Amino acid sequence: MKLSTFNALHGRNYRLYFYGQFVSLIGTWMQRTAVSWIIYTKTHSTFLLGLTFFAGQFPSFLLGLFGGVVSDRYNRFRVLLTTQFASLLQASILAIIILAGDYEVWELLTLSVFLGCINAFDVPARQSLVYEMVEDKADIPNALALNSSMVNLARLIGPGMAGIVLEKFGAGTCFLLNAASFIAVIISLLRMRLTPYTPGLHDKKVLTELKEGFTYLRQTPWVMNLLGWVQGQ
Numbered sequence: 001m002k003l004s005t006f007n008a009l010h011g012r013n014y015r016l017y018f019y020g021q022f023v024s025l026i027g028t029w030m031q032r033t034a035v036s037w038i039i040y041t042k043t044h045s046t047f048l049l050g051l052t053f054f055a056g057q058f059p060s061f062l063l064g065l066f067g068g069v070v071s072d073r074y075n076r077f078r079v080l081l082t083t084q085f086a087s088l089l090q091a092s093i094l095a096i097i098i099l100a101g102d103y104e105v106w107e108l109l110t111l112s113v114f115l116g117c118i119n120a121f122d123v124p125a126r127q128s129l130v131y132e133m134v135e136d137k138a139d140i141p142n143a144l145a146l147n148s149s150m151v152n153l154a155r156l157i158g159p160g161m162a163g164i165v166l167e168k169f170g171a172g173t174c175f176l177l178n179a180a181s182f183i184a185v186i187i188s189l190l191r192m193r194l195t196p197y198t199p200g201l202h203d204k205k206v207l208t209e210l211k212e213g214f215t216y217l218r219q220t221p222w223v224m225n226l227l228g229w230v231q232g233q
Contacts, residue, residue: 008143020188027181029158034174059116083122095175
């Protein structure tokens with residue numbers, strides 16, 4: 001087999017996921033930039049700016065292991081589809097309240113917490129579903145490398161585009177564009193041809209699995225560091 005930097009993109013499912021997710025990640029970074037800009041210009045408070053980042057990240061860290069258990073026990077495709085619809089709803093609500101012009105900082109913080117909770121279930125489902133998307137399993141390392149490149153490139157493009165949109169059209173347009181970006185992901189997911197889901201057998205309770213997960217993390221610090229990096233995506 002001829003090796004290529006873009007081998008994984010030869011598969012239909014992963015190609016649909018890659019392009020849809022890339023558009024969505026750009027929109028996500030546009031939204032993060034716009035929320036930070038709004039908070040700071042409205043309050044001029046570095047504390048509230050930091051609190052905004054905390055509100056978006058802490059729920060993901062707190063619920064991340066539970067999200068992993070859900071991804072392991074249930075249909076990952078449906079979990080991911082649900083989180084995309086929830087993210088679309090969150091971005092749409094942000095756009096509505098900003099365009100209406102009558103909003104408070106606590107509303108933005110609450111919606112940031114809501115998005116953090118969504119990501120706690122979205123990230124594990126998205127990361128684990130990649131294995132099912134790649135038809136040729138030999139291309140999985142390439143798919144993971146492309147994922148990392150996609151995330152980092154979106155981090156560069158998203159804030160830059162947000163700056164242009166904020167100056168020309170305002171924050172509300174950033175949120176509308178982010179909401180539209182989730183439609184791209186939803187369409188790409190619905191067009192995939194995945195193997196029908198087969199429920200696995202689980203003879204342990206959810207809390208037992210969570211306890212075992214915490215024990216494993218405590219014994220393997222490098223996994224905890226990796227978990228923190230993945231949540232940042």
